[in-house]
Amino acid sequence: MKLQHYIGGLENLGPVNLEKQVFVAKWEKRIFGIHTVMMAESTHLAHALPKYPIAQVPTTFKETWTWASLRTGAEGMQPFEYFKYRYYEKWLMGISQFFVDRGYVATEELAKLTEHYCANPDAPLPEQPNPVLKEQVVRYLNRGDSGLRAPVAPVRFTVGNTVYVADPEAADHTRLPGFLRNKKGTVTEVYPGAFEYFVSTGPDGLAGPQHVYCVSFDASDIWGADKCEPHTVIYADLFDVYLKPVH
């Protein structure tokens, strides 16, 4: 059991933080922007819908970088560390480590330049615009990266079917909320087409295009009738591999 997969339903965490700002410190904007540019110039977009002209974009970035990369990193953190750092602090740690691990940036040069900007917070960034990359960033933001694919297997469930949620091995990354494992639900929608997640999640089960179902769960079937609020229904969108028929 990996704690990051089981956030839903944890108790004893105290009041909700009502902070409405998107970025609670100015620097957070920059790491959000860096991550989004990486997604926009990721090599996998050459095969995405639409087929982006990634090979023609002048960049030295030759990597696949998607939401799955960021999520896998966050799910791989030691759980106490995960709770210790704020949302974009985790992004900054994960993304800078990625560039070090992949050899784009040396630990020492990053440390040295960080010291420089610590001492001179207003020192400018290098001026080196890249209009073709900028165009690709705008194109990606406007056209997205849909996982919609042609189905390769028949639909296994129809609306109204009772299903059980599988309990696959805890892998590096999952799209199955932990609190739903082994629970009983009802299919409320079969989404047209099939969807391919950015990566295979190995023993967790995501690989290639799969049907996705919207499944409803009565809160009492998840938490127990005396441990939940009444008249509460939870809906989750679940990939085919996460569902089992009731026999």
Place this chain on the structure above:
Amino acid sequence: MTPLFDYDENREAASAAKVRALEALLIKKGVLGSDSVDAVLSHFETVAGPFNGARIVARAWLDSDYKRRLLEDTPKAIAELHFPGMDGAEGEHMKAVANSASVHNLVICTLCSCYPWPVLGLPPYWYKDPVFRSRGVREPRAVLREFGVPISAEKEVKIWDSSAQIRWFVIPERPANSEHLNEAQLAALITPEAMMGVALVPAPPAA
């Protein structure tokens, strides 16, 4: 900033310096242009943001046929309005759900922070905080009370956990005494929180 983020001053200064150093190195090495990050940020000021969602909801309030189409086929109904980028990043597959006298909807992402970018922009801090993601699926009414939204035990609460391709948003209930308002005036009342289900839309000041 709230007290939770009141770390010692160096923590923020160190992060600010590190992200600047990282961006500088990536520009020098040709991974980014010096205009790349700004291009992303400007998209969320001008193209993708809660101003779109608010206009869509206001239209649905004024036109019950439009509301029906929005609930039946969300992307198609949004496309009728000709806003740019509406099936762009994190909005490739969106669905709207409607609050009513008998149902209150709450959108959540217990695994990460999935959010419908084209119509709502970027998620506010509370949506990404582990406490909301934990408690929202277990004690939604208690969480909603903390947001100042009382929901009775009799009213059904539907929680939408964004775990695959769909990005959900809520059509809140139209406030009372808003009959005299036009679409733009109605849109001005609608917050991102209302379109995620953690706020109601307040009645406008008397005309």
